[in-house]
Amino acid sequence: MNSLLIIDDEKSIRDSLKMILEYERYEVEFAENGEQGLAKLSSQPCDLVLLDVKMAGMDGMEVLHRIREKNTGLPVIMISGHGTIETAVEATKLGAFDFLPKPLDRDKLLITIRNAIQHASIAEENRKLQETLEGKRKILGESAKIKEILAMIERVAPTDARVFITGENGTGKELVARAIHRRSKRASNSFVEVNCAAIPAELIESELFGHEKGSFTGASAQRIGKFEQADGGTLFLDEIGDMSLQAQAKVLRALEEGKVERVGGTKLIAVDVRVLAATNKNILEEIEKRTFRKDLFHRLNVIPLRVPPLRERKDDIPILVRAFIEDVCSRNGMARRSIGDESLMQLSAREWPGNVRELRNAVERLLILSSGPSLDVGLLDIPGSSAKGELDELLSSSETFQDFKDKAEAAFIKRQLEVHKWNISKTAEALDIQRSHLYTKMKKYGLAREEEDEEES
Secondary structure, eight states: OOEEEEEOSOHHHHHHHHHHHHHTTOEEEEESSHHHHHHHHHHSOOSEEEEESSOSSSOHHHHHHHHHHHOSSSOEEEEESSOOHHHHHHHHHTTOSEEEESSOOHHHHHHHHHHHHHHHHHHHHHHHHHHHHTGGGOOOOOSHHHHHHHHHHHHHTTSOOOEEEEOOTTSOHHHHHHHHHHTSTTTTSOEEEEETTTSOHHHHHHHHHEEOTTSSTTOOSOEEOHHHHTTTSEEEEETGGGSOHHHHHHHHHHHHHSEEOOBTOOOOEEOOOEEEEEESSOHHHHHHTTSSOHHHHHHHTTEEEEOOOGGGOGGGHHHHHHHHHHHHHHHHTOOOOBOOHHHHHHHHHSOOTTHHHHHHHHHHHHHHHOOSSBOOGGGGSOTTOOHHHHHHHHHHHOSSHHHHHHHHHHHHHHHHHHHTTTOHHHHHHHHTSOHHHHHHHHHHHTOOOHHHHHHHO
16 A cells, blocks of 8 residues: 655645545545654655645745655655646756646546656666666775765765766776766656767767757658756766767757757757766866867866776775676576685786776686686686786887877777677677777777788788
8 A cells, every 4th residue: 555645734635635545545644834744754754745835834845855855766746726837847847746736636636646656666666677787786895985986976966066077997987977866866867878989970969969850861750869868867978078079069058058959950958957977088188189178178077076996996806806706697697606815815916907897807707717616817817928018018119198098998908809709799798888889999999800901901
């Protein structure tokens, strides 16, 4: 039986709702004012709140704001005899499920309550399913740096402040963005991700803002862009440092005006979107090179958040390794394996230039290749190669830090391609990137199988 809390200062309304809702087999609780309603919510959870807008003392809008600060998923239906469109819009922006005018229509009331409870139930089931499928999406670790990150997430998530996330490839920038969304008041709405590096420059505007039918060759139907898809939720612009200057200008305009215009369209469309951005590039250097707009950076960089590389939090490596072993074995139906303290020390001593992503791939490889009950870390070393020698060669041949990063990334991608026998799908999955992104990187670094090179020559 679903439980409802009705917060209304009119006794006649409370009595009328009690008769209707109890007949429909709802369990009903009442509060005569906002303060009493908030007190009941803190001591006795419920499935839905019916909240009057106009009340003496604390009004309904303030009560709704207080509810959303503590519970982003609880459905709230606003009711009012003095409702206006402006009030309804404001209530919706604060997270109300719907706005019903007095006198209440019985059938519409019951349908709205049923839909609100069902929507909340589906959202909660979806959240649990996603957590199960994606390893609970937890940011693992107990180091001081990770605790700082988690504390910052808790502080900024309930706000609508834009967050600019920086960090090397494989550090977990997307995990941070998703954690911010999950703890925000937008958690029940969409989290829409755009990998700016994986989309060709000529298509990025259509991807972000959508397009009208016939606006360009191949536009055979209208398309809704990512900004509109994320309306009411969160838009995550990953690898924003790779976005074209033309697209940057349009994103800046969208952030300033809260409106977007589809490619080939003439109408401005209002969107309510929280934007999170991430990059592995030094944006200040990109601004100096005039490949990134300074004004856009200042719009996005309200809260700067740097995700540390794994070499700066090596104390977390044993925690990560054990979690990866559990997850990989569970997902693949493999027998559980153990790992000794000495092996953990060996893994912790490595540099892991690919960060957490590389460590996870290494653990999965060990689980597949190790034949005994425990993992054999020695299997990570490919015969005839020297990690130190490769690093020395990269250092000596690189003129700038960016040059070194590019060469290191190319070497890492090539190694993964070799491990997966140049199977693009498997390599992209191991790297946790889209196939199109992998193809872009391969083209950028000129990576191809030797057999293919010989055939072309």
